[in-house]
Amino acid sequence: MDSRQLRYFIAVYEQRNLSRAADQVSVAQSALSHHISNLEAEFATRLFERKPRGMEPTAAGERLYEHARIILRAMTEAETEVREGARVIAGNISIGMANSAVKAIGVALMRTVLSQYPKLKLSLTESMSGATLMHLMASNVDLALVYNPPSEKELIAEPVLEEEMFCVGIPKLVGRSKAPIRFEELSRLPLILLRYGLSSRALLDDPVLLKRLEANAILHANSITGMTGALVEGLGCAIATKLFAREELDAGRLVAREVVAPKLIRTLYLCRLRNRPMTYAMEEMSRLMLALIAEQVRSGGWQATLVG
Known part of the structure; x- marks a missing residue:
């Protein structure tokens, strides 16, 4: 063969x-x-x-x-690597990102690749975090930015940042107060959960709390646009970051209250497959994404804490 x-x-x-x-x-x-x-x-x-x-x-x-x-x-890729060596970043690179990551650095990544890496052909795939991980495991993308990936021996996952989760919804549902909302109170609200995005299971280790959260879900959404629209219409509230609903929060259509007791945190990881050799392009794009993320966090554009 x-x-x-x-x-x-x-x-x-x-x-x-x-x-x-x-x-x-x-x-x-x-x-x-x-x-x-x-x-x-x-x-x-x-x-x-x-x-x-x-x-x-x-x-x-x-x-x-x-x-x-x-x-x-x-x-x-091997042919390109051997021919070009380290002289130039060239060839094809496919990157998968959870929706929030695209919102934060997607345009900056594309702009930088077009201006600084003219021989590199970038393919950027946006999806919910769970679907992004599936793209990586199926080798449809070379690198992926996903939240709270499971421990898999095939996966190399580098923690990048941590984000605090909020209860997001219209004031009539979650209240106008900026005071934190306790998980006990949150679990009684009509919740909309992402089916293939960041699962509640990735945030909660306590099976009792998890069961209560999922039992109270009135909808499971596979669409970020649909979920955001449902929140604005007051159909329910969601556990999300401020970046997720940044435009609606800035416009006052939605409010966000910090969740406490317990506090909910999610971690973003830069992932690749262990059996996939790193190419020059993968190394350079990893470095670039980490730099863009750090810039967004330090400037306040991404309300998160850098880790790793």
């Missing part, structure tokens, strides 16, 4: 048709079919079912596709 065979396999997988795949990789259809047959012989299993409507991947074909993408991307 070589890189050419993997490229041919990926073309057939994505096109689901030998003729179209042959056109894509500029080889004869018969030659492409021969390469696929050789791969199947090497793995001693069928990678595709030949059907009248085209090529349908088998379970083995599905698994090989995921590995093939990772292998070819690693080979491309």
